[in-house]
Amino acid sequence: MSVRLFSASINGIDAQLIEVEVDSTPGLHAFNIVGLPDKAVQESKERIASAIRSNGLIPPSAKHKKIIINLAPADIRKEGPAYDLPIAVGYLLETGQVKFNTEDKIFLGELSLNGAIKPVNGVLSAAILSKNLGLKEIFIPTANTGEASIVGDIKVFGVSTITELIEHLSGIRPLKPVKYKIPGPTVSKDDGEAFRLIKGQETAKHALMVAAAGGHNILMSGPPGSGKTLLAKALADLMPDLSFPEAIEVTRIYSSMGLVNGSSLMSERPFRSPHHTTSAPAMVGGGTNPKPGEISLSHRGILFLDELPEFPRHVLESLREPLEEGVITVSRAAGSIRLPAKFTLVGAMNPCPCGNYGEPRANCVCSPMNIIHYRKKISGPLLDRIDIQINVPRETATTTHEPMSVKKFNEIREKIASARAIQLARFKNSKIFTNAEISYRNIDKWCQLEPEAEKLLQSAVASKSLSFRAYHKIKKLSRTIADLESSELIKPQHVAEAISLKINEKLLGEGN
Numbered sequence: 001m002s003v004r005l006f007s008a009s010i011n012g013i014d015a016q017l018i019e020v021e022v023d024s025t026p027g028l029h030a031f032n033i034v035g036l037p038d039k040a041v042q043e044s045k046e047r048i049a050s051a052i053r054s055n056g057l058i059p060p061s062a063k064h065k066k067i068i069i070n071l072a073p074a075d076i077r078k079e080g081p082a083y084d085l086p087i088a089v090g091y092l093l094e095t096g097q098v099k100f101n102t103e104d105k106i107f108l109g110e111l112s113l114n115g116a117i118k119p120v121n122g123v124l125s126a127a128i129l130s131k132n133l134g135l136k137e138i139f140i141p142t143a144n145t146g147e148a149s150i151v152g153d154i155k156v157f158g159v160s161t162i163t164e165l166i167e168h169l170s171g172i173r174p175l176k177p178v179k180y181k182i183p184g185p186t187v188s189k190d191d192g193e194a195f196r197l198i199k200g201q202e203t204a205k206h207a208l209m210v211a212a213a214g215g216h217n218i219l220m221s222g223p224p225g226s227g228k229t230l231l232a233k234a235l236a237d238l239m240p241d242l243s244f245p246e247a248i249e250v251t252r253i254y255s256s257m258g259l260v261n262g263s264s265l266m267s268e269r270p271f272r273s274p275h276h277t278t279s280a281p282a283m284v285g286g287g288t289n290p291k292p293g294e295i296s297l298s299h300r301g302i303l304f305l306d307e308l309p310e311f312p313r314h315v316l317e318s319l320r321e322p323l324e325e326g327v328i329t330v331s332r333a334a335g336s337i338r339l340p341a342k343f344t345l346v347g348a349m350n351p352c353p354c355g356n357y358g359e360p361r362a363n364c365v366c367s368p369m370n371i372i373h374y375r376k377k378i379s380g381p382l383l384d385r386i387d388i389q390i391n392v393p394r395e396t397a398t399t400t401h402e403p404m405s406v407k408k409f410n411e412i413r414e415k416i417a418s419a420r421a422i423q424l425a426r427f428k429n430s431k432i433f434t435n436a437e438i439s440y441r442n443i444d445k446w447c448q449l450e451p452e453a454e455k456l457l458q459s460a461v462a463s464k465s466l467s468f469r470a471y472h473k474i475k476k477l478s479r480t481i482a483d484l485e486s487s488e489l490i491k492p493q494h495v496a497e498a499i500s501l502k503i504n505e506k507l508l509g510e511g512n
């Protein structure tokens with residue numbers, strides 16, 4: 001006789017259905033797992049035996065049986081400890097220690113030696129897959145129920161020990177399915193203190209507002225101490241909360257890394273600021289069992305790269321694909337996987353190695369060659385992909401500025417939120433949420449310029465010999481600027497502002 005039950009494997013952030021077959025024949029005791037298991041799966045034998053024994057059930061070694069476990073499909077590598085639970089349950093079923101219908105259920109969980117069930121990665125994706133396949137019940141570690149319950153239309157059972165699960169399955173002590181708890185009103189991200197306390201820097205603040213409204217990338221160049229890091233962090237205050245579909249995307253990524261931490265839906269936009277010594281796989285994702293990197297962990301949020309030219313060239317160049325496509329393709333021995341990576345890039349850099357180039361009140365000691373070399377670290381194609389490029393000059397500390405009032409700050413947030421709402425309505429039946437994501441194909445459909453505005457843009461293109469990409473970026477930026485004013489048509493003043501945000505002669509000047 002043999003039994004079959006379902007589990008799931010996680011590849012990148014996507015789940016795939018795995019069948020766990022258990023077959024036994026009388027004979028000398030053996031317990032073998034086949035179907036491309038990795039070391040962690042092989043070792044599950046020991047955990048399962050011990051967990052079953054400590055829960056008062058009969059372990060494999062006490063049965064005079066040759067037991068074989070097959071994990072299908074056989075050509076997918078099975079990694080990690082999440083198969084412990086389905087294998088253990090399959091064994092108990094095969095040896096008649098429990099009886100239930102396996103067809104509509106799926107199991108994931110790691111066992112500890114005493115039978116306790118420990119959390120695993122990727123439960124949200126597994127739950128989405130199970131629901132799509134029409135399965136009715138998912139059995140997972142108690143710590144993972146928050147993320148799985150988001151899915152709905154599938155009963156989520158959190159189990160903390162193997163005994164608890166067996167008692168439920170045999171109807172002795174049924175468990176209650178876990179209901180989705182709507183997260184309480186998000187503790188409003190303070191009152192924007194980081195943003196409000198920035199003195200002066202009106203141009204930069206306005207640029208941040210446009211970036212937050214349309215999801216545009218931004219590069220800030222300025223001398224040390226001018227407040228670039230401060231401004232980048234303040235952008236997080238301006239970003240609106242995640243919409244529900246966005247939150248699901250983000251939660252899936254964090255779930256695949258086991259980073260959801262017991263809560264359910266992640267409602268705040270991610271803010272990641274990896275150091276320039278971060279390795280390429282940690283940045284873009286990868287490894288033998290490919291894991292999302294920083295760029296995917298900042299999906300739908302901010303990726304802040306401070307001291308941009310200090311990042312190794314190959315790391316910066318690998319950002320080009322995700323900046324364009326919103327996904328990263330990671331290659332591995334057994335094919336390649338695609339991971340979502342739609343982030344708002346915020347870069348900060350000094351204008352030259354000493355940092356004083358172009359500052360009226362300071363002397364730059366760098367040679368022109370040095371400056372060229374420094375700026376060349378950020379390639380033209382990468383620069384081309386950054387919508388907003390601004391200078392952040394040093395503000396004099398003596399200037400007295402009142403901090404921005406909470407009322408004024410809330411007005412700005414509301415303006416951004418309404419610009420985002422306009423975009424959500426515009427992109428209702430497409431898969432995008434912001435103007436920054438508009439593809440070249442749809443640019444004319446969604447970014448209609450008044451004839452005068454088009455003329456202005458054309459003359460800028462001619463006089464500055466702009467690339468097609470830059471031309472499109474300016475159109476998208478002017479779309480956002482018009483949305484901030486709730487203007488359906490894009491007018492000349494919107495284009496003029498977009499040009500000033502995108503074209504930075506100082507940055508483009510020498511070197512690029």
Ligand SMILES: Nc1ncnc2c1ncn2[C@@H]1O[C@H](COP(=O)(O)OP(=O)(O)O)[C@@H](O)[C@H]1O
Nearest residue numbers: 197198199201223224225226227228229230395
């Ligand atoms: N416009 C400003 N308003 C208030 N504080 C500022 C401003 N600019 C800089 N600072 C302060 O000066 C210090 C240096 O700023 P920082 O953002 O680290 O500069 P940078 O990243 O450009 O080198 C920080 O303590 C910051 O809080």
Ligand SMILES: [Mg+2]
Nearest residue numbers: 228229306348
């Ligand atoms: Mg800094």
